[in-house]
Amino acid sequence: MPPREPLPASPPGIGPHSPGGDRAGLGKRAAKAAGQTVWTQGLRILLQLGNVVVLARLLDDRAYGVVGMVTAVVGVAAIFQDFGLSTAAIQGRTLSHGQRSNLWWINTAAGLVLTGLGVAIAPLLAGFYHEPAVAGVCAAIAPTFLMAGMVNQYRADLNRKLLVGRALTVDLTAAAAALALGALTATWGWSYWALVVQRIVTALVPFICLPIIAGWLPRWYDRREPMRALLGFGVQMAGTQMVSYLASNLDSILMGRLFGAGTLGLYNRAVQTLRTPLNQFRPQVTTLGLSVVAKLQDDDERTLAYLRRGQLALGYPVFLTMGIVVAAAPAVVSVVLGDHWLSVVPYMRLVAVGEGLTTLSMVGGWIYTSRALGRAYLRYTLFSAMIRLAAIIAGAQFGALGVAYAYVASPLILWPVSLLWSGRASGLDTAPLVWNGMRILAVSAAATAAAWGLCAVVPVASAVLACLVAVAGMCLAMALLWLVLPVVRSDMRDLATMGRMMLRR
Structure with a gap:
């Protein structure tokens, strides 16, 4: 501009003409x-x-x-x-x-x-x-x-x-x-x-x-x-x-x-119970990510490194939290909303999955905005809106729950497309970000399945205990994956490094 x-x-050190050391x-x-x-x-x-x-x-x-x-x-x-x-x-x-x-x-x-x-x-x-x-x-x-x-x-x-x-x-x-x-x-x-x-x-x-x-x-x-x-x-x-x-x-x-x-x-x-806390977190991370990536416009290597870590920082916390909601949805609804809201449970599970998938595509928006690719961003958004519109109209034919299923289907299709489309528009190699996202999705899905299974086999006397069982199942599953898979250990080290940096400052 x-x-x-x-x-x-x-x-x-923030201005574009700052000395190299300021970067x-x-x-x-x-x-x-x-x-x-x-x-x-x-x-x-x-x-x-x-x-x-x-x-x-x-x-x-x-x-x-x-x-x-x-x-x-x-x-x-x-x-x-x-x-x-x-x-x-x-x-x-x-x-x-x-x-x-x-x-x-x-x-x-x-x-x-x-x-x-x-x-x-x-x-x-x-x-x-x-x-x-x-x-x-x-x-x-x-x-x-x-x-x-x-x-x-x-x-x-x-x-x-x-x-x-x-x-x-x-x-x-x-x-x-x-x-x-x-x-x-x-x-x-x-x-x-x-x-x-x-x-x-x-x-x-x-x-x-x-x-x-x-x-x-x-x-x-x-x-x-x-x-x-x-x-x-x-x-x-x-x-x-x-x-x-x-x-x-x-x-x-x-x-x-x-x-x-x-x-x-x-x-x-269902939507507001999950989206409201996420919307206190995701937009702020997005704004911070944009502020930093915009200052790295001339350094593709550092930009991609920051995007990868930003994707990890967004993806794992959101997906693992949403996984606990999926695994223990009846207990979560009972604790948070009350027993008279238990009819929300099917919507809650679907919305949790949809919110997690939506989070994976947010890094693509950082690329468009930091590189001033407004037209390309608008073209992609129009394309994604048509996909969402088609999914929701089709889902509405099967009733209210069909709309909720459409809420999951469209981001499942769109999140990898968003990253590849932004990479093509910006000239960045975003394919590693797609693999990064697939790994986050696979690891989180495995941990969620384990937590859900534990909730199904462990009898509990209260909804609060059921939520704690889901949390324990998620933690045990992640610990096992950390022991077995080197790539998970690498991801967790990156997250720990970011955490230490934030605590020290």
């Missing part, structure tokens, strides 16, 4: 940022799980279904209020203060427009779903688009500087406040409005805190600043994100339209 000047506040410090800064990501997001995941456990016992499936109907559709507004400009700001080699201010004004204007549109379409959305409650929920959520638009560039600025700990601390505070107020209002009998309160609080806390922490205010919009490259890349990313979002949420949209709020509420509990 051709911005004019380096960002004045960039940490030493050696990039790994240390990345490890420090990764360590901050792990502990803050770990706490946030605990808060989110606490939120799921508490509210599942206070709200019914219709409450989740009503809010799910709204978020499945209007969630696409989050893409347009950002317009891909946060990614453009992080990806660019340099960024002037004037460009950063211009991006802020564009994001703010987009957030304001989307807030107005959210209020305007509220009655139309209620008519589409045949659910009057949807109108009020949609109008209440709409102002969060403006708040998010006004803080996107502050968040991008902190991520660009690898100061992710500050932004994550704000998110952690927002999650704690949302949990407290959501639980309180649910106790008061507010039903789905308790979930609306949580969404508003989650947007309001960063709106107040991030500008203070980032320590800068936007200037007036300056037409003299070179914006074409940033906006061009942002438009391509926005198109990609929009198509990806619609493809990822088509299952919920069709579920709500065809089978009603109750069925969508069951499916939504």
